[in-house]
Amino acid sequence: MPIHITGTGSYTPERVLTNADLEAMVDTSDEWIRTRTGIHQRHIKAEDQATSDLALEAAQAALDAAGVSAEELDVLLVATCTPDSPMPGSATIVQDKLGAKNAFAMDLNAACSGFLYALECARGLLESGRHRKALVIGAESMSSIVNWEDRTTCILFGDGAGAAVVEYRETPGGLGLASLGANGALKELLNIPAGGSREPLSEEALQDHRNCIKMSGQEVFKHAVSHMTRTAKQLLAEADWQADELALVIPHQANQRILEAIRSRVGVEKDKVFVNVDRTGNTSAASVGIALDEAVRSGRLQPGDKVMLLAFGAGFTWGGFLLEWSKA
Ligand code: UT7
16 A cells, blocks of 8 residues: 655754854864764754744645645654653644644654654554544754753754655555664663653752763664664565665764764665764754655655665664655
């Protein structure tokens, strides 16, 4: 049953935080950040913006690109680990502001893999035949969960949103094989310890920044490379596609060195991997959606192109998607 991405959109906040800005905040250097991560800058939301506001901008752009009205949507999914508040889901706020009054709306948290998890859920809902049009959004305000005194994490993350309209269409191509996975046993390597039901916020937790991201960078790095590489090779083998047939690989943007490691292990040419981590930093669940939209809008995808999406994040969670690009 052909399910297609028929429109994409993205949004990054106006304010840009450069590596030079970070040099004035923590003990770091532009040179260290560039060489260890490839990041030059990241976007940071305004104080009066929340995740749903970023999501709304990307959502509207995706609907415009697809030529779909908000009322036509049946399904609205927001992948995020930084919702506006614990309740209600940010998806319901987007649903209201967008005027998607016929859609059911819910959040989904798979950290940086969220966009791919949401895409696979949307595909399943459409394949059930009970829903026709879905809006998948990845949106994050990572600046709200970063410890701005911790140089090992605060230099990595940025804010933003990416969105895709997903529809059933009787045209060839569209979403192909997907592979998603998780391993909750490794949750301590990347998490936010406090602020939930296990460790509610307390003065002590706030003082220790336990409401912020904690990460064992090197361990996460190794798992990110091995899981995304394995997923990519498995999908190519299952689909009987060769790596050199791929027109573009659009991976989660966490670190340029991770992208390079995957690229060389999978055997993809340098210019076939989409990179925007230099401008966005790691935007978690928003990352693949933003990169996909930038690829579309910059003319990097032509009808019939074979594309691979890849992601890895806290949990751990990971995933990959094959698709044949179509302007259905
Ligand atoms: O989105 C989901 C997953 N997230 C990721 O995929 C992130 C994965 N991890 C990474 O990208 C990398 O591990 C980091 C960029 C976080 C760190 O790079 P690294 O090459 O693994 O550095 P490291 O942690 O081994 O640290 C090397 C040195 C240490 O100093 P010593 O102990 O060698 O003296 C750190 O203290 O670099 C130091 N360091 C810094 N120096 C300047 C750590 N952060 C900084 C910094 N500026 N911002």
